[in-house]
Amino acid sequence: MTVLGASAPIRNRRAPARLPAGPVVAGLAVLLVLVAGASLSLGASGILPWEMFLRPLNPAETAILFSIRLPRLILGALVGAGLAVSGVLMQGLFRNPLADPGLVGVSAGGGLGAVGAIVLGGALPAGIHAVTGMYLAPVFAFAGAGITTLILYRLARLRGHTSVTTMLLAGIVLGALANAFTGILIYLADDRQLRDLTFWGLGSLAGANWVKLAAAAPVLLAGLAVAPLLARGLNAMAMGEPAARHMGVPVERVKRGAIFAVAAMTGAAVAVSGGIGFVGIVAPHVLRLAIGPDHRRLIPASALFGAALLIVADTVARLIVAPAELPIGILMALIGAPVFLWLLLSRRPGTVM
């Protein structure tokens, strides 16, 4: 991640957008509806949603449609949108197109929470289990992401104002620290826990249900609702903080809003789906190429595209080796890593963002 130069000046050229933003956003909305329909209809079991109008379904079929596919679809859409918008906010905040939520240690903190729950769960007081039930790992993951964000924010504000550079460096350090603690827990883990950890790290939406959705949706939706409010500020900050300040942008508030929105969305996403990477890089990037860097359009477009991307990846994940299932993180990495590489290689001076 040393390719990042957070303080490198980036010109906010009013680059001509290659495609008109309005139709692109509308097109993405249609795409999202189409892939959502496909995701509801496709699965290992071949049951189709409209069959419920044609004949009575047996309990297993009802469960597949309403307790398995539907919550999974909605959760996938929200997680995909949340991760993509988190990517946009991070890239805007750090003025670097390669920034992603993993960079500031929030994902690592969430990971530490989940691993802690898996490995040490048995040693926790019964009271905690009584409250969380089988959702101990998601609850701990969200707590881990939240605590990491608070520490990060405190560190970045040590000199009175929120320093983006300090935040970046502190984020990397916190991430490394969280990974070190995770390493200790992995060492302590037994054979079965190790396998759970491996699969958790690969990411999956297979555990989606209404309970998880009800817990994660408010957080993800809050983050998605806050993001557009930051768009103007991020546009101005692309010219540098002093310039933005001169334009009357409340820079501190934009930074605070962005970092907490990212933390909330990333924390919730990590909690319910484990480690899914690259959505936050791929979706904003493709769109920046298509409709330009204006955050007012980039944020809604990324939300739609991220949601569609994750739904497609999840649908493929459950079809490709059916009736077994591939962890979705593997698929996202298969798509994301080459795109990331292409972005790195095609990054010419002056063409950033």
Add this chain to the structure above:
Amino acid sequence: MNRLLLSALLMLMPLAAHAQDRVLPLGGTVTEIIYQLGEQQRLIGRDTTSTWPAEATALPDVGYVRALSPEGVLSVSPDLILMEEGAGPAETIEALRGAGVRMVTVPDDYTPEGVAQKVRVVADALGVPDKGADLAARIEADIAAARARVAEDHGPKPRVLFVLANSGGRLTGGGAQTAASSIIELAGGENAVTGFTGYKTLSDEAIATAAPDVILMMDRGDGSDDTAGLLAHPALAHTPAGEKGAVVRLPGLLLLGFGPRTGAAIDMLHSALAAHRAP
């Protein structure tokens, strides 16, 4: 008493006993037991760890037993799921219960009695408790006979180090309270590492202190053999096992499954250990 009652009930309801004809086993040993019970015609799928007998691999694979997806499992339309302890994740198990599938957990225990208990649980769930009692008795007799042969061997107990994995020179060893430790002791060996429970990475010093006479590994059945690499390990090379090149490989499910073939596993391991004993 319970079993008597259950068998009586099942005799009264012959239809109910065979109502569940779409059985999904989750766990290699569970599958093995179903084949040994002669009930394999009722199987409609399997998990990734169910690799024996070989014909079981022709069944649709619903995924790794600890990372199952609910729709994948439901897609083979099971009406009875027999799962080993630890099948998961919990959300999937919950979703399957919600779908109204009957689920029975088969307890895991690395003892001869534990094997018999597994067989009885599986047989009862399948509605064939008599077959289960027969098979359990046969397995217990097998194991008892194997242990009797082990007991006749009055030679020194070899110190055995079970190596689960060798990743670039870092060995994962089987400590106390593992299936590996149990089978080593049943076969007349002594587990060389007992300072920890479960499977852990071994330091070079721990390997040297363990001073194993024999290294035990799983034969993954894919022709991979890294014996040379293992024996080149700097710490292992200077142990008695390393100097003699005493490495024993047995199929993982046979060795660690604690199922119908455990008697055979004890015999095989015991003779392999005897073969490596210094003349």
